[in-house]
Amino acid sequence: MAETVLATHALTRDFRGFRAVDGVDLAVAAGTVHALVGPNGAGKTTLFNLLTGFLKPSGGRIEVAGRDITGLPPERIAALGVARSFQITSLFPMLSAREHVELALQGRGTLGWRFWRSAKLLGRYRARADELLAMVGLDELGEAPANALPYGRKRALELALALALDPDVLLLDEPTAGMGLEDVDRTVDLVDRVRAGRTVVLVEHNMSVVGRLADRVTVLQAGRVLAEGPYDEVRADERVITAYLGAADAAG
């Protein structure tokens, strides 16, 4: 089996006595798409927040490529090649779509510190920014302020920001949530395209998306790992069916 790039050991997070993530052991193999599923409130977003340093664990450890990153701040983890998208779209209201991507591209260098230079220097990222915008289907909307974009396009920009970091590990929190069918298909194609050379962890409610993309699936429930394995196995697991997938998915 391929080496593990992202691992958690007994990862735990409490919110004032409420255990949102409870002793999670996760091992994501390099180059795979690993889906994280589970009912609302299962702790998926909290797990992402722990992995990316936005929350400090109450217990346990996190490793990226064998390196302990437990307790590192978000910007350090991002610099180590772990990028995330947010379940609730998180953009800069004053910036245009292209300026968003330029800002994301600029983050990898030291250009951001140059307070004595002109912002026109960001022009060097323009070609790459336009490429990324085209990739997510925003090529016509580069000048539009992020505020004015329709919901589905905002989700696309959210993806473009994570991709701009060219991460080794890409964490996507419900990238298709609230999207129309066409946008869902486009997003699946996109993830399929950008997964080459990366490891993707995907929180997703849409089981057909999970089936199309995921190599392995981890099912979370009430903060714990309920089941883990290849999609078809997990899908057939009795406990998973009663706990989560239920009749609706069996029918669909």
Added chain:
Amino acid sequence: MSVATQEKAKRPPSLLRAVAGAPRGLRWALLAAALAVTLWLPNGLYPAVAVDILCWALFAVAVDLLLGYTGLLSFGHAAFWGTSAYATGLVAIHAGVPFPVAVLAGALVAAALAAPIGYLAVRRTGIYFAMVTLAFAQMIYYIANNRRGLTGGENGLQSVPRELFGLDLTDAYYFYYAALPVVLLGLWAAWRIVHSPFGRVLVGIRDNPARARALGYPVHRYKLLAFVLSAFIAGLGGGLFAMAHRFVTLDTLHWTTSGKAVVMVVLGGIGTLWGGVLGAALLVRLEDWLSFSGFEAVGLVTGGLFIVVVLVFRRGLWGTAADLLRRRLNR
């Protein structure tokens, strides 16, 4: 106030951006007009008042760099204005260097002081940031008051020499023109910072710090550099202020001095940069006129003006002018 002002700071109207869409000719005309007014100022006002406007303009622009472009309300910037004033005065007294060198040295001392204060303060946001900066400024005030040997205590620092290659600058009219290059340099620096790659990151941090961190930006360090740069520009203003008055008093470190700079920014418009210049001109001129006419309750009038501007021109004077111009041009 902080919550309301921070809300507004999120959407900075920009006269420059409005003008950027305007014909080139209009842009140059506006710039020429601004330059003409600047050069004429000591002929239309008391030269000493004109010089004060220059100093406070730098101070207000420095505060706006933090408030408008980084989303941090400093209520302790008098620490940097006043520290630079004292440092400039001491350098001038003891080293006898040309006054711009003394001012530059004062501003560097202010920036050096801002590093440890900022390091601790940027870990807080909103009203807590304002409180931490205020607390440090109060500390500096008491230190200055106690170190009488250095600062002269309540008597202040007296007889600061104003030297520039033997030129006679005793007349405020001539000092205005001698100080102008330093001021324009400081204002240009602020403009450069706002329109740099660094400035772009600052606006990102102001509007969505979590996203900025997810993109790999060390938000605290960026805020710290913004804080130090702002203190440097405030220090240029404070140093010139010491040179302008040729003495330095504890007032330069007082919390009301911090408050005055914030009021200037709000009057002119948060996040407009040049609004601070306008706010400074207005407030300095008004205070001078009120005290000259023997009016006692200066604070009552400036406070009243503040309330009217906040209520009627919600984006400040400059911001409102920018909006009007933009609407005209877009028609």
